[in-house]
Amino acid sequence: MLEDKMNNQKQKEYNKLSYKLIPDDYLDSSGKIKEEFKYKINIPELKIKDSKFIPNSGDKFETMLFLPPNSNRIAEGGLRIKGLFKFSYKKVKSDFEENKNNASENDGIWYICDLDGNPAIPAPDDLQEKINQYTSNLSPTTFLPLITVITVVYNGAKYLEDTIKSVINQTYPNVEYIIIDGGSTDGTIDIIKKYEDYIDYWVSEPDRGIYDAMNKGIDLVTGEWINFMNAGDKFFNDNTIFFIYQNVKSFDSNYDIVYGKAGVIDEKRELVSIQGLNERESFRKLKKYMSIPHQSTFYRLEFFKKIGKYDDNLKLAGDYEILLRNYKNLQVRFIDSILSLMLSNGIAAKLIDLTINEFTESKLKNKEQINLPLWYIKTCHIFMITKSKIKKFISFMNNSFLR
Secondary structure, three states: OHHHHHHHHHHHHHOOOOEEOOOHHHEOOOOOEOOOOOOOOOEHHHOEEOOEEOOOOOOOOOEEOOOOOOOOOOEEEOHHHHOEEOOOEEEEOOHHHHHOOOOOOOOOEEEEEOOOOOEEEEOOHHHHHHHHHHHOOOOOOOEEOOEEEEEEEOOOHHHHHHHHHHHHOOOOOOEEEEEEEOOOOOOHHHHHHHOHHHOOEEEEOOOOOHHHHHHHHHHHOOOOEEEEOOOOOEEOOOOHHHHHHHHHOHHHOOOOEEEEEEEEEOOOOOEEEEEOOOHHHHHHHHOOOOOOOHHHEEEEHHHHHHHOOOOOOOOOOHHHHHHHHOHHHOOEEEEEEEEEEEEOOOHHHHOHHHHHHHHHHHHHHOHHHHOOOHHHHHHHHHHHHHHHHHHHHHHHHHHHHHO
């Protein structure tokens, strides 16, 4: 009983900045949105029409409240299915408050922002109180951006729970969590359902690979910033997002991406190395290989709206290609701290030759952006493949010797 009460309290804390977007008559007896209303939500103030945000001119894709119907869908759930949504919040002062002599940083009321970050709807009284309660212990702030974390998983039951806990235990209060599962059969869905009340939206259905799944997640984002924390990876600690928000102030910036270091851990969860270089070194090496750890990277939603989503024809290098696609204009901020922990036995490490081939394919596709001659790209490819083969040979000889 005590554990249930604690869990219920924790759930309320996690969902404290949720906003009930739809009326009760849109919900069925179990508290879930009725299918006939699911794709008919219209809120003009937030620019929502037929459960999609009206795009701006030049946007590469539409943002939606729910993924489209899919006959192959296995399951779907989360807070959105119950009509609860999260947004960024901005404090706005009245003309009187702006002009009075003793104006205070605490004056004004909190507004729910539309997808462009514009104040759109005054937050209801209970939400005003919760936001004020949280921000009362912070230095004066007028903006509480929504941070979206996306987890992509397929048959990842062994590691998924650690990933989920690292997200839902973040002390920063305004976090949206989306999980895209590729139709797992190993118990992954059971783990997701265990934490369903802490997840804003999750779906399980077949996909065409990791970047197709990540693109589905991007389609659903209502946050100002996006982080991809896939199964097996996790935030460095529970204060990671709060640290970036409060101490670094990077979420108030106009950067395309904010990134930090990533700790590489083994099966025993022990730290074996640290990845991540400063802006200058990362940019220089990015022409050769992926020098920015995506687990420790936060992308502004506007970045994807401007240049498009991941190339889902790639299997392993989509996160590399998208950075090269905008290389000349990329605005980045480096944080000299470990922001995430990632497993050393990831799929890219196991399929190194395919990764190298896709790196080269990405360079050729975006050679005008990175300003490298064809001969140089081909020479780098030969060097990296040769280096990989030498490593494999040495490893084979060492294993043979040990036998």
